Every structure is written in structure tokens, then in C-alpha cells.
Amino acid sequence: MSTTGQLPKFPAPAAAGPSPRTLTTTVPKEYVHKTALSEVLLTSWQETAPDVHTVTAEWPRAHTFYSSRNRLHDPLLLVETIRQTIPLLSHLAYNVPFGHQLIWDHFTYSLDPEALRTETAPTEIELRIVCSDIKRRKDTLSALTMDVEATRNGVRLGSAVARFTSHAPAIYRRLRGEYGDAREAMARAVPLPPPVAPRRVARAQFESVMLSPTDTRNRWQLRTDTTHPVIFDHPVDHAPGMLLLEAAHQAVHAVLHPLQVIPVGLSTVFTRYAELDAPCWIEATVLGRPEGEEETGADAGEDAGAQALAAAGADAGPGAGEKAEFPVEFLPGSAPQPDAFGLLHARVTAHQNGRELFSATVAAHPLGDRSAAESGAEWDWGAGAETDRDSGTESASGTDRGTAPGTGSGTGSGTAPGASGMRPETGAESLSATRGDSRTNLG
Helix, strand or coil: CCEEEECCCCCCCCCCCCCCCCCCCCCHHHHHCCHHHHHHCCCEEEEEEECCEEEEEECCCCCCCCCCCCCCHHHHHHHHHHHHHHHHHHHHHHCCCCCCEEEEEEEEECCCCCEECCCCEEEEEEEEEEEEEEEECCCCCEEEEEEEEEEEEEEEEEEEEEEEEEHHHHHHHHHHHHHHHHHHHCCCCCCCCCCCCCHHHHHCHHHCCCCCCCCCCCCEEECCCCCCCCCCCCCCCCCCHHHHHHHHHEEEHHHCCCCCCEEEEEEEECCCCCCCCCCCEEEEEEEECCCCCCCCCCCCCCHHHHHHHHHHCCCCCCCCCCCCCCCCCCCCCCCCCCCCCCCEEEEEEEECEEEEEEEEEEEECCCCCCCHCCCCCCCCCCCCEECCCCCCCEECCCCCCCCCCCCCCEEEEECCCCCCCCCCCCCCCCCCCCCCEEEEECC
């Protein structure tokens, strides 16, 4: 017998004209770990077979943070939609109690950019989710892998693989120690540094920029704005995973600037928590075509999502897709070269206190005419401080040399689903890990 998470259908009030057969509503916000009802994307859930689920969602025409660009939805809307299914299924399908911490281990996605086209109405999404490699501790879920296929009006949108772990409150407190109190952690957050120019990271507002310039080319300080109404929807004791994924996307836009691109694939592993009381450094490296690879003449837009999954999924961990050769590191001095399918690749890492927290490989699809970038025109590979003409600030390795719109004290309340890097067998399955050996909270 199937189980459904749809809310009860209420009869439509009497009115002139035809009435809808059903009324659409969102799932309760508590099931997706959001305090703002406006941030809930999911509309229904149904278990169609053992460990197989169908979840529907609706994307707004214009999101306040995951905003559309070039008439395309932000790819992170798909990521956030999948993120919301993790607590939903944990609570409804696998009986995880509220108060347990859900932590990302690894995550991979790919998508077809053509399916991201915005229209004159909200976008209806359907996710088919198969859960596997399910582990329990005393009959309570401790780890699970989700394989997700996303469609839009019956047309393939993308796919994803997510592995997460679940920690009981007592276990999480022992893992995090003194860093486990969310409000105290947020009160200790480092001051918010000035942003790079929004145009460099495909954003329209300073408040949406997650990177701050430094003296080193293609290296930025993470801007952890604990007052952000979307990323920090509720208190959290470390930088949320969605913040790190947004920073990775912005780093790719910045490192490929002025070429306009849209990320179509990402593979990431979270290895440690990003604490709020110390600067976090984001670095990006453009990757070139593997040695010996030849042009095939393939259409850059043809099956871009599938190719992105093959390229981006190599290091995502068990179940993340077939092993693929990553492109070699690109040497500065000329424009980056696309692979045989027209995709550009970059590697993004995050470090804090000399330790790697997060690594991701991102595949990006160029938009529009690439001739200017390919010719090297305006391609900025120089060394030295990066001066941000739009914000009027110059970087200084963690030093705030000025202010710009959107800067602040870095205090406030909130959190968002996140990610983490502790393997379930060394984290969720044991208490030997320290507070730094982990990933990021899913909310």
C-alpha cells in the first residue's frame, strides 16, 4: 500500500464559474526545515514502492535569492529542491525524529540547461527518488543514499545523487563539542567582508554575493552573512552547505569572467565543518581539456546534463556515477578550452585554518557568443590585488579595506540545509570523530 504525504484536499468554496479539482499547497515547512513558508518548494510526496518516492515541487517565476538569469532558472533551485526532500523523506518515510541533525556527505547533480527556461507561470517539477544503502542505528535511520531523476512537464530536467547521515542530538553534541550551540556560534561569526562586484558572479545585488576579493587571483574569502533571510533561515552552528554550493557556483562565474556560463553539473565532497568564527577561503582553478582529447564536433547544448554528470561525478563517492577522467589543470595565459561536448570545467575548494573543508568539480555551459573570451580579449589572468570597480573596494587577504552595500557585522540568526564531509562509517556510525571531522547540516 502506498503512503502519501499530500495534505488533505479541502473542497473549493462555492463560486461562480468552474472550480479546480484539487487545491495545491506546500508541504508543512517543518518537514523541510524552513521557518519561512515562502521558502518551501515542495508540494506533495508519495511512496510508490518500497524506498521509491515521488515528490512534486513548484518553482516561483522569480525567487528572491535563486534568481533567474538569461531567462533561465538558477540551477541551485534544483539543488535546494532536492535538499528539501532529504528532511521530508527522513521524517515522513523513515521516521527520523525532529531534532536529529541531517548531514550531507557527498552530492552530485547534472541538468539540461534547456529545461531551465523560465515561462509566464511557475514551474512544476516532479522528482522520482530511489533510496538505497540504508543504514540504521537501533532501528533509527543513520545514513541513506538518494538517486534522483527530475522532470519538468514530463521532460528530463536533471539527475542527482545525494548521500547523507542522520545524528541523534546526543551524538551531534558529542561530535561538535563547544561548537554545537548554534546561537553562540553565530554570535562569534567573523565580520562580514566587502563583496566582489555582483556582475562578476552572475548576481544583481551585493547582498547576494558570497565572495570577497583577496590579494590572490582566483582566491576569495567566503562571505558568511548570518542575517541572510534565505541561506540562514534559522540558527545553525556552522556555514550551511547551500552557502558553500552557492560560493562554488559564484567562484566558477568569477574565474571564467567575462564569459557568461551556466553551471550544468557539480560533484562535491564535504570533509569538515566550515566554522563561523574563522575566515574560510574559496579557490577556483580552470581545468583544461584532457591530453589527447580531440574535438568531436558535438553540439555544446546536446545532452549537456548527461555529459556534465559523467564529468562531474567522478569523485562524488559511492553511487555518484561512473568514474570519469577529470580535465587537466588549465595553465593561465589563454582562454580556457571546452571539452568535446562544449563544456568548461573548474575545480573549487574551501579551506579554513589550513585544512580543506570542501572540494567540488563544476561543469559549465557557455552562454551566447564565446568569441571574445576565446580570443583572449578582456581575459583577466593577471596577478596581484583584485580591484572591484563596482564595489569600490580592494582585497587584502582577510582585511576589510572598505565597505560596500551588503556588508555588516555578520551577526544574526538563521541557518539553511547544508552539507558535510564525514563518511557515515566514520561519523554517523561511530563517536570517534572530532567536531572538525564532518560535513554540513541539512537544517
